[in-house]
Amino acid sequence: MANQIRTVRGFVVRMEVGRAGLVVARLLEDSGDTSEYQIEDLDADPERFNERLSKLGILRDAMNRAEPVEIEYLTGEGGDGPRMLDRVVRITRDSVAAFGKLDTVDGFVTDLQLFAENRTGAQAEQADRAEISLLTGALATSNLVLDMQVPERHTARAQFDWVLAAYRNGEAVRLWFDAQTRRVVAVGASHGSADDNKTGAQLIDGFVESLSLCVPGVAGGNLARVRFTTAPAFFGNGNYVPLAPFVPVTLDFVVPKGSDGYRLFEAGLRDNLRMQVRAVPLAQAASDTPPKQSVEAPAPAAADTRAASQDAGLADYWLACCPVLLAPLASASRPVWIRIARETLDHGIEGVACTEGLPSNDLSPLTLRDLRIPYPAQWTGWGCFNHGVYRFQFQLDVPFRLCVDDEPLCLHVDADGKTRFAHACLCGECEVVVSLEEWTCDKTFSMDVYRLR
Incomplete structure (x- = not known):
């Protein structure tokens, strides 16, 4: 009866060494079935000691690291009889790929998911990974992947903890990633740009009208929506307000939940205090038009017409940064x-x-x-x-x-x-x-x- 050679991939879930040096390895195959494979008697045929012990070592290490293996086994005609292990290949799930051109992106973490997929594939096995969604200042969502099985496991864990803390606290982060594979290689703090002429940031004074945790157009968001009514700006150390006509305008700000800025907006709404916000219009940041240099009423639409289009999407929103909470009458010490x-x-x-x-x-x-x-x-x-x-x-x-x-x-x-x-x-x-x-x-x-x- 001729033996047949077959190949299977899977994970070693159990190993047993019995009497007479009989080794039995149970394999969870990619199809979901569980099968047992044997290594021939370790005590027989001294010429094959090293081969059989090496197979045993590979199976043991693969089980300890939860790494997939590829096995060639011999079986009788028709698939009957024990499956005798003939060749073992240990396959790593670690991320050891080389990186090409690196790009950077700054933004707020709107979604973070951690995946652990113990599956084998036809060409490559899937490593554990974290998928990160960032909302950038250019009105775009950037989806990146953080490998959790890089050889430096502690580094990957520290990077994930950094991104998770930014998600919880509403802080901006800067990510370096491979431009082709979208794999993150470094995580850092984002300090933003101090050049308001390039970012289009404007200084806006006013009061918080409402605060909600639902932002239309943002899926799985970590953003809050702030309705903000503008007020005339102060001038000089004496907080002088000129007697000039001013038309208040209601704006929609976007701020990360749980951030320090979000808590300041909460206090401004609760205590009815005046605030000063440096904000970037998202629609302007997404276009190639140069930013406005001086805006007395920062929105072109009046409050009544804006209410009809407030759910038109993120294009109508401003990204709020650096909010300042002011004392009653805008100064605790001066009139x-x-x-x-x-x-x-x-x-x-x-x-x-x-x-x-x-x-x-x-x-x-x-x-x-x-x-x-x-x-x-x-x-x-x-x-x-x-x-x-x-x-x-x-x-x-x-x-x-x-x-x-x-x-x-x-x-x-x-x-x-x-x-x-x-x-x-x-x-x-x-x-x-x-x-x-x-x-x-x-x-x-x-x-x-x-x-x-």
């Missing part, structure tokens, strides 16, 4: 100035800004600034104050008086006599008037107002 009038300080008394009829040696008329003629001047500011005790601090070398809502305040002088102070407990909108008795146009008006408690 918000609604209007400041200081014309008499800068231009002189009305009607005498330029004194005519007094020629100089070059026959040009002299201004009030040139003549240094003292005159009474006034600085007036209308501001909104958080409740607290405020200090008014001046460095002026002319006599002056300070009134808040027509009530004069007592002025105190420091030890060197150069700085004067006044204090008041204020809340809400107040009028502050500084009256200077002997002011000249070439002097500098130095005043600061800040909160003590």
Whole structure:
């Protein structure tokens, strides 16, 4: 009866060494069947000791590493009788492929899946892997693969933990990957681009209207949706807001769930606080058009028309980054100035800004600034104050008086006599008037107002 040689692939799930050196290996085949294969008597035929022991070693190591094997076995005609193992090939599932050209991508992790597939294949076995989905600033989803069976297992585990932490915390990551196979080779922190002219980022002030965990157009998302209404921007250290028309616009921001920025938006919604957000319009980032340099109302659509198209897709969204949560009235320490009038300080008394009829040696008329003629001047500011005790601090070398809502305040002088102070407990909108008795146009008006408690 002639023996037949057959080939099968699978995983070693059990090994047994019995009496007389009989070795039996149970194999889980790719078809799902379980079969037993024998190595001929280890105690017989001394000329084949090394061959049989080597087969035993390969089977043992493959079982310990859960690696597939390919077996050629002999069986009787018709498939009857024991299956005698004739040749063993150990196949690794480790990722040892060479990498070609490397690319990088920055983005937020929107989906992360870990696969362990103990299967054999016709040409190559599938290694354990993690599949990563990134949302980039260019309005695109990038799908990459992280091999979990690289020879440096600890490195692969550290890379996976890094990506998992970024997914949970809503942090951006930077991945280096093979351009052809999409295999990740390195993981790093993403710091983004600081060049707003290239990224199209804009600084937007306003208030959070709503916060939801569902973003239309994002599958399996790790993103939250923030409805944000814009407000006029502040200028200068005094938080000055000019009296100019402004049309509030409602925008849709996208922010990763669980991130520090997400928690700031939560606080802004809960406490009704003003926020300042640096945001990138996704539609603009995805196109080749240059970014806008200055946008007073950052969206072209009005609030009523925008509500009808708010679910049109991610093209209508902004990617929020670097949100700043501001104190009530946008400053905990300083008032918000609604209007400041200081014309008499800068231009002189009305009607005498330029004194005519007094020629100089070059026959040009002299201004009030040139003549240094003292005159009474006034600085007036209308501001909104958080409740607290405020200090008014001046460095002026002319006599002056300070009134808040027509009530004069007592002025105190420091030890060197150069700085004067006044204090008041204020809340809400107040009028502050500084009256200077002997002011000249070439002097500098130095005043600061800040909160003590």
